[in-house]
Amino acid sequence: MRYTQYLLPTLKETPADAEVISHQLMMRAGMIRKVAAGIYSYMPFGLRSIRKMEQIIREEMDRAGAIECLMPMANPAELWQESGRWEKYGKELLRFKDRKETDFCMGPTHEEVITDIVRNTVKSYKQLPLNLYQIQTKFRDEIRPRFGLMRGREFIMKDAYSFDLDDEGADAAYSKMYQAYRNIFQRCGLNFRAVEADTGAIGGSFSHEFMVLAASGEDAIVSCDTCEYAANVEKAELLYRESKTPPATAELQKVDTPGQKTIEDVAAFLKVEPRQLVKTLIIQTSEDEVLAVLLRGDRELNEIKLTNLLNVDWVLMAEDDVVKQTTGAPTGFAGPIGLKVRVIADSEVQEMADFVVGGNAVDVHYLGANLDRDFAVGRFADIRQAVGGDSCPRCADGKFESWRGIEVGHVFKLGTKYSEAMNATVLDDQGKARPLVMGCYGIGVGRTVAAAIEQNHDEYGMALPMPLAPFQVLVSMVNPKDDAIREASEQLYRQLLDLGVEVLLDDRDERPGIKFKDADLIGIPLRVTVGSRNLKEGRVELKVRAGGEMLLLSVAEAAQVVRQMVDDALLFIVK
RNA sequence: CGGAGCGUAGCGCAGCCUGGUAGCGCACCUGGUUUGGGACCAGGGUGUCGGAGGUUCGAAUCCUCUCGCUCCGACCA
DSSP: OOOSSOOOOOSSSTTTTTHHHHHHHHHHHSSEEEEETTTEEEEEEHHHHHHHHHHHHHHHHTTTOOOOOOOOSSSEEHHHHHTTHHHGGGGGGEEEETTOOEEEEEEESSSSHHHHHHHHHHBBBOOOOOEEEEEEEEEEEEEEEEOGBBBBBBEEEEEEEEEEEEEHHHHHHHHHHHHHHHHHHHTTTTOOEEEEOOOOOOSSOOEEEEEEEETTTSEEEEESSSSSSSEEETTOOOOOOOOOOOOOOOOOEEEOTTTTTTTHHHHHHHTTGGBBBEEEEEEEHHHHHHHEEEETOOOOHHHHHHHHHHSSEEEEEEOHHHHHHHHOOOTTTTOOOOOOOOEEGGGGGOOOOOOOEESTTTTTEEEEEOBBBBBOOOOOOBBBBOOOOOSSSSSOOOOEEEEEEEEEEEEEEEETTHHTTOOOOOOTTTSEEOOOEEEEEEEEEEEEEEEEESSSETTTEOOTTTOOOSSSSSEEOTTTTTTTHHHHHHHHHHHHHHHTOEEEEOOOOOHHHHHHHHHHHOOSEEEEEOOOOHHHTTTEEEEEEETTEEEEEHHHHHHHHHHHHHHHHHHHOOO
C-alpha cells in the first residue's frame, strides 16, 4: 500500500475526550473515529488490526473444533421473552419496533438465537458435541461507555456456544475453549492471566476471565507467585487458617476519640497501626436483615463473598440512619460490643487480641477489646478482599501478586439455564429427551486490540506486536524528489510485495521529521528508511519499532531480511 | 440513573465575568525555498459560537428550556 493512496489521518494533538493511552493512540493513528458515544467507525488502518485479531481467533476456534456461523443483530423479542431476559435485561438491551410494531432488540449476546437454532436442527445425541461461534457486532446500551474501543456500546465480539449431552461433555468443551483462548492471546503476544471469576447473576457452575495485564485495567486480580492459581479479587479465595485466638492481655478501656471517624484517623490519633483495629461495618441485605461485619482495620470487605455466604441477592453498606438506629451512634463509631444484631467476622479477626473497636457512641472507641470476653461473633468466614501478599489457597507457600487487568475474554459453563427455559432437548441413547448442557465463550475483539496497545506503546506512539500490526513493515523514503532514493524505495517496495510482506510505502512528499514522527506513532513493527545518508553506500536502515535495534542492510538483501524477521516475529509468538 | 464539567473552524483552545467587527495555534489550499526527527516566506478560506426560545437598539457573551459529549460511582467482551 502506498501512503499517498491510503487514508491514514494522523493527529499531532491528543483529542481532549480520550482518557486512556489506547484510545488516544487509536485516535491519533487514524485507526478509529467516533460517531456517537461508545460508537466508532473503524478506519482502514484500524480495521486491518481488527481483521488480524479476528483471523487469529478464527484459526484457533476452528482448530478447537468450533464452527463459524453468523447470527443477526436484530433479534425478535419473542425469543427473549421465552428465555425471560426481555424483562430481566434492563436498559442495556436496545429495543425497537419494526414497521409492523413488532418488538425487536439489538443482540447484546446470542444465547437465545443460538439455542433456537440448535433446538430446531439438533435432535439426537449423535449430533453432539457441537460448538458454534460467530464474530459479530454486538450492541449493549451501556450506561457509561468509555475508553474508546475498551467499552463501547457497539463492539465486535466473538461469541461461541457449546452444546453437549451431559456435564462431562460440557466440561470437555469448556477446557477446549480454555486452551483455545490461551492460544489466541498468546499468539497476540499479550501478557495475560486466566483468572477464576465470579459466576454472578448467570449462576453457572464455573467461569474464567482472561485478563490482559495493564495499569489502566478496570479489574483487580491476584495471581499466585508459585502455582497457577489466579483470580479476580471479587472471587479470590483466601486460605482459611484454623487458628486459636491469642489470650487477652489488656483491659477493655474506653477512650475519647473526638472527631476521629475513619480507620486512618483513629489509628493516627491513638498512635497504633490500622491493622490493630477491627472495623465494624453495618450491612443491609436484600432479605431486610441488618448485621455487623468485622474486618481487620486495613482490610476491605468483599461484598460478593458476603452475598454468597449469606445466600442473598445483594448486600450494601447501611444508610446513615440505619447505622444510627443499630449502633446508637452516627456512622464512624460502630463497634461490636453491645450490638444486638448478628455479627460475622472475617477469619483473620480470629487471630487478633487487644484490638481497637468503635464504641457505639459519638467520639468513643475502645482499646484492649477481645473476642469472647467482650463480645461474641456468630461466625468466622472468608469475606475480605484478597490483596497482594496474601497466602495462596491452593499451594503450600505461594503468595499473591496483585495486578490490574483488562477483561478480554470470558469462558462460562452455562449448564441448562437456556436449554430448559427454551426447551432445547435432544434424545439420548435411551430415546429420552434431555436438556442440552451449554457453555458460552466470549472475546472482545476491539477490546483485545486496545489492550494490546495498552501493553505495547511508548511516549512516541504504539508498537503493536507483529501478529496484530496493521502492516508488517514501513518503507520510508526520506526524500521522494531524490531519484536515487525513489528508485531504491520503489524497488524494495516491489520486492517486499512479491515476498508477500504487508508493506506500507511512505511516498509522501513530506519532510523527514513528519515521516519519522508518524512512523513512531502508527508503530508498524519494522521500518526501513531509505535516505541519502546510507544510500550513498548502497545501504538502507532497518529499525525495529519496539526494541529500537537498528541494522544497516544493502538494498539488495533488505527485502529478504525483512521477510525473515516478519516470519521470526510471528513464529516466536506462536512458539 | 446520581454527582461534576464541557459544547466557538477538521483538531487543540482563547473570547463570555463587564453584551457592540468571531479570534489564536496546528491542519488545509496556492506559489516559492527546503529535505535524516513535527521547516521557512508570501498569499488564501475555513464557522448556523450545539439547538430553540427569551431579555436587549444589539447576544458567542445575560436568562429559560433542550440536545449532545466527557469525567467519577453500580454493569460487562
